[in-house]
Amino acid sequence: MGIAIDTFFLNPHHEGTLQTRIQRMVAQGILSGRFRPGEKLPSSRALAAHLGVSRMTVTLAYTELVADAYLTARGRSGYYVGDDVPQPSGHVQVARADSVDWDAALRPPPPQVPRVERPRDWRSYRYPFIYGQTDPTLFDHSNWRLCAVQALGARDFEAMTADLYDRDDPKLVDFIARQSLPRRGILAAPDEILVTMGAQNALWLAAQVLLGPGGRAVIEDPSYPPLRDILRLGGASILPVGVDASGLRVDGLPKAGVVFTTPSHHCPTSATMPLERRRALLALAAERDMLVVEDDYEFEMSFLGPPAPALKSLDRDGRVIHVGSFSKSLFPGLRLGYLVGSKPFIAAARALRSTTFRHPPGHIQRTAAHFLELGHYHALLNRMSRAYRKRRAVMEAAIAAHGLEVAGRGSFGGSSLWMRAPGIDTHDLAARLRARSVLIEPGSPFFADPARGRDTYRLAYSSIPEDRIADGIALIAEEVRRMPGRPAS
Amino acid sequence: MGIAIDTFFLNPHHEGTLQTRIQRMVAQGILSGRFRPGEKLPSSRALAAHLGVSRMTVTLAYTELVADAYLTARGRSGYYVGDDVPQPSGHVQVARADSVDWDAALRPPPPQVPRVERPRDWRSYRYPFIYGQTDPTLFDHSNWRLCAVQALGARDFEAMTADLYDRDDPKLVDFIARQSLPRRGILAAPDEILVTMGAQNALWLAAQVLLGPGGRAVIEDPSYPPLRDILRLGGASILPVGVDASGLRVDGLPKAGVVFTTPSHHCPTSATMPLERRRALLALAAERDMLVVEDDYEFEMSFLGPPAPALKSLDRDGRVIHVGSFSKSLFPGLRLGYLVGSKPFIAAARALRSTTFRHPPGHIQRTAAHFLELGHYHALLNRMSRAYRKRRAVMEAAIAAHGLEVAGRGSFGGSSLWMRAPGIDTHDLAARLRARSVLIEPGSPFFADPARGRDTYRLAYSSIPEDRIADGIALIAEEVRRMPGRPAS
Structure with a gap:
């Protein structure tokens, strides 16, 4: 060459x-x-x-x-x-005298929330109880590929190449409006829907549009850790409110501009908020003129019973903003989700999206639209649900056999169990287990006060083969027993 | 169904x-x-x-x-x-009483800069002198498709599906470091490069990381209109500085934290900043401790002579941040660009990217990497350059024949000419021409004070077939002659 x-x-x-x-x-x-x-x-x-x-x-x-x-x-x-030239250690080496004082030049970043631990080479571990990654044995790679190829065709050339800063792929929006949202009990018009770069981007857009610096945001405690990064970045004050077996506690809710909640399936405990509490939350929101951002997370994995309708389906006055995602059920690298809300809100979020990155790539939108329309998505969810149901049964049996403690389980399904190991620091537990090729997720990053969740952990079954679960749980139980600091039973 | x-x-x-x-x-x-x-x-x-x-x-x-x-x-x-049910007028109709006062609930958006006019159905116009859109007769659709299919294969499964919040596709970064940047005279290590959702996202990330509310930003006047949206959104104060035939005027530059410039090819006048002025700009930046964000725009279209090396290639102290894009030369719907800068800057931009949308989709990154590596990109640029060179020659001849005034032309190429019609409001001119199936871009949105650019317009030749150029220019000249308000000659 x-x-x-x-x-x-x-x-x-x-x-x-x-x-x-x-x-x-x-x-x-x-x-x-x-x-x-x-x-x-x-x-x-x-x-x-x-x-x-x-x-x-x-x-x-x-x-x-x-x-x-x-x-x-x-x-x-x-x-x-020449063949014998000195080999550089790694990549391009650049020697440059940097005379900029970057500490002064860069805006001080907000303190970053610790991330949930996941090694990059997690696939090489034998017992990966990790969350939210793609299982290649379940994903319908061949049909995804066919849909992507179709979206690369001459007929879809405009959808792939056009500058979509002021609109979204009409086929994708149509599917969301006619199929995805009605499954959640939601009716929305196309201009009440905005396609985003996954749920994370949807939450960020909503937070930016609704909360200025010093704005007050209620979050669940524990909650999805990057949500705190999003709110800190915008300078909002964060008001963590505890959860119980019915999700976010509504009784003592502080006054705030926006409440962020995961009512269908609380992250990470999997609690579902019952209808009465949802009504109480909406009544309180109306009384105090608060808005509610609903992250409708994992409702697709409802293999134990029908999912509860979304909070947004009860919203009679436009107070609820609904966040959905395809990245979770398809694959995280997809970066595709959506916001549903009243027109003025969607228009503002769209303007912000346009200024910050214009729009999600057209080809990705069209590929997803084909995959959804042809029914592959529904079939994929069914296949995942069947596999998860079986894995979950094996998990529950092994956990019971070994006497581990489940702290939260989704009543209609989900892809993980929320666990507790009383008296044990689960970061240490995770480190010991890693050495035995077992990956678990310590729970403290989910908590506003990391000390509080020190004895919790999450065990997901979305990426571990069914036949490895029992051995993996046995190893966890073994390490838990060996750990010092456990209260005598 | x-x-x-x-x-x-x-x-x-x-x-x-x-x-x-x-x-x-x-x-x-x-x-x-x-x-x-x-x-x-x-x-x-x-x-x-x-x-x-x-x-x-x-x-x-x-x-x-x-x-x-x-x-x-x-x-x-x-x-x-039933077949005779009432048909809804358009899409899903939603009747909902919205009781939220959205004017109060939404953060007041900064006033939006007027957009450069471009109708959605621009492809149906006979003489589209519009800028920055894909020409399907030049784009190498079949090889793009092959690369996308390759990136959908089992070997690239991880690249497509993985959660890349803390890194980028290594093949794409390697190509940028080893091939794209050296063409601009720049050496950079992988951790000095960040993949972004196009140049717009790169500019937004840079502005966010470098400028707080009230931070002072010099921009060129005229300049790329969305840059003003980006800066207003972040609350920066914008200091427009005039340009001449050598690009941004450096002599009277006000004190600022960051200077945004397009030295290789000024947007929209196409002026190239000569070496002496670049040195003067960098010396001034060092003296005043300013940073410089270089939007290295359209250097690929250098069919009349070799492009000047990037400003970043002269940067000895890490003061220049370089913005590149593939969206322009491939297609706008791609949303793929990059930032090059010192490690602390790139780390901060990466953290911000991760919080706001995690990362650009893996499949898009890998597809572009294949297309670049296999040499298709280079071949595409050659094909575009040949076509643009011919179109430009036809443009110049027709413009000269009809006595229209060129106000700026790229000395080494580009895809547009910057025009002036003295005494004429080019918004009116554009409206009249639209009725005759001719699309031009009025120049005022590029100016900080829109009144100033009222008699300017941009004529791009990136989307108009060569054999329609002469007739299109003739129509423009005809309408210019008919317009009232033209000073007697």
């Missing part, structure tokens, strides 16, 4: 003769790892023309570089990067 | 007997357009089980709906939505 000629520039900061500057340029390309052993250099004639120097100058430079073993000459075929 | 049973919910707000509530539910589904003529309803047995009511109740409700012609019964095969 030849090195493209337009990657050659004489560095205007380098001094010396043209010949030595050419030599330095080539040597630097090799030492930085940009030019690799065996790659062919441009001919001396071509490089001379490109740089506007005489051909002799380039030839002399190449000859010197051959003498220094940076290059080898192969007769008439030209000059190549 | 059958209507999915889980889209049926009894509205808890509706009163009356179970039977009448079922009737209302079905009628509402039909009247709102959710259920369409000919669609099959669930069997009475299935719907009764789903709703938890007796089968007789459902049967009675269906019978009433048949009597009212909402449904038709087709013997044993079941119940269908």
Whole structure:
């Protein structure tokens, strides 16, 4: 392979003769790892023309570089990067004196919430009880691929390439309006729907549009950790409110501009908010003029019973903003979700989306639209539900057999169990288990006060094969028994 | 096609007997357009089980709906939505009493900069001198499709599906570091590069990370209109500085935290900043401790001469942040660009990206990586350059023949000419031309003071076929001659 000629520039900061500057340029390309052993250099004639120097100058430079073993000459075929040149340690090495005081130049970032632990190479672990990642044995890769290919076709050229800053893919919006939302008991018109880069982006857009610096936001405690990052970034004050077996506690709710809640399936305890509490929440919201952002999370995984209708389906006065996602049930790398709310809200969120990144890529929107319309999504959810139901039964049996404590379980399904190991620091437990190829998720990052959730952990069954669950649970139970600090029973 | 049973919910707000509530539910589904003529309803047995009511109740409700012609019964095969049901005017109609005072609930948005005019159906115009859209006759659709299919394969499953919040596709970053940036004279390590949702998102991330409310930002005047939206959104104060034939004027530059500039190819006048002025800008930036954000816009379209190296290539102290984009040269719906800067800056931008939308979709990143690596991108740019060179020659000849005034032309290429029609309001001109199937872009949205650019317009040749250019220019010249308010010559 030849090195493209337009990657050659004489560095205007380098001094010396043209010949030595050419030599330095080539040597630097090799030492930085940009030019690799065996790659062919441009001919001396071509490089001379490109740089506007005489051909002799380039030839002399190449000859010197051959003498220094940076290059080898192969007769008439030209000059190549030598095989014995020093190899750069990793990637391009850049030596630059940075004189900017970045601590002063960058806006101080809000303190970042600790992340739920997940090693990048989690697939190489034998017992990955990790949450929210794609299971290649369940995902319908071949139909996704067919839909993506269809969306790459000439008929969908406009949908793929167009600048959609002021609208969304009409097929996707139509499916959301006619199929996804009615399943949640929601009726919405197309201009009450905005396609987003996943639920995270939907939550961020909602928070930005509704809360200024100092705005008051109620969140559930525990809750989805990045929500706190989103609110801190916007300068909102965060009011964590506890949850019980019926989800967010509504009785002592502080006064706030916006309440963020996961009523159908609380994150991470899996509690479902019963109808009476939903009504109480909406009544309180109306009385105090609060808005409610509903993250309608994991309702698709309802294999133990029908999901409760969304909170938004009870909303008679436009007070509820509904967040849905396809990234969870399809795959996280998809980045596709939506916001549902009153028109003025959606218009404001759309304007913000347009300014910050214009729109989610057209091809992704159209691919999802095809996958949904052809019924593949529904079939995928059924397949996932069947697998999860079986895995969950195995989980429950193994957990019971080993005497581990379940602190929360979704009554209609879900993909995880919320666990407690009294007296044990689950970060330590997770570290010990990692050494035995078991991955669990310590619970403290979910809590506003991390100390509170120290003995909790999440066990997901969305990525672990059914036949490994029992052994994995046995290993967890074994390590729990070995851990110091456990109260005597 | 059958209507999915889980889209049926009894509205808890509706009163009356179970039977009448079922009737209302079905009628509402039909009247709102959710259920369409000919669609099959669930069997009475299935719907009764789903709703938890007796089968007789459902049967009675269906019978009433048949009597009212909402449904038709087709013997044993079941119940269908009638063919003569009232058709909703458009999409789902939602009647909801919205009691939220949205003017108070939404954060007051900054005044939006007027957009450059472009009708959605621009492809149906005969003479579309519009900017930045994909020309299907030049785009290499078949190779893009092959690369996308490859990126959908089992080998790239992880790249497509993974949650990339803390990194980017390594193949794409490698290509940018080893191929794209060296073409601009820039050496950067992978952790000095961040993949973004196009240049717009890159500019937004940079502005957010570098400028707090009240921060001072120099912009070029005229400039890319959405940049003003980005800066207003963050509450920065905007300091517009004029441009001349050498781009941004550096002599009278006010004190600011960040200077936004397009040195290689000024937007929209196409001026290139010469080396001396670049050095003066960097010296001033160092002296005053300012940062410079370089939008390296359209350098790929350098068919009249080699592009000047990027400003970033002269940056010795990390003061320049470089913005690149693939959306422009591939297609706007792609949403793919990048930021290059010092590590602390890139880390801060990555954290912000992660909080606001996690990451650009993996599949898009990998598709672009394949397309770039296989050399298709380079071939595409060559093809576009050849076409643009010819179109530009036809443009120049026609413009000269008709005596129109060019106010700015890129010395090394580009995809548009910057025009002036002295004494004429180009919004009126554009409106008249639209009626004759000619699209031009009035220049005033580019100016901080829209009154200033009233007689300017942009003529792009990136989407108009070569053989229509001469006629299109003739029509423009004709309308310019007819316009009132033109100073006598």
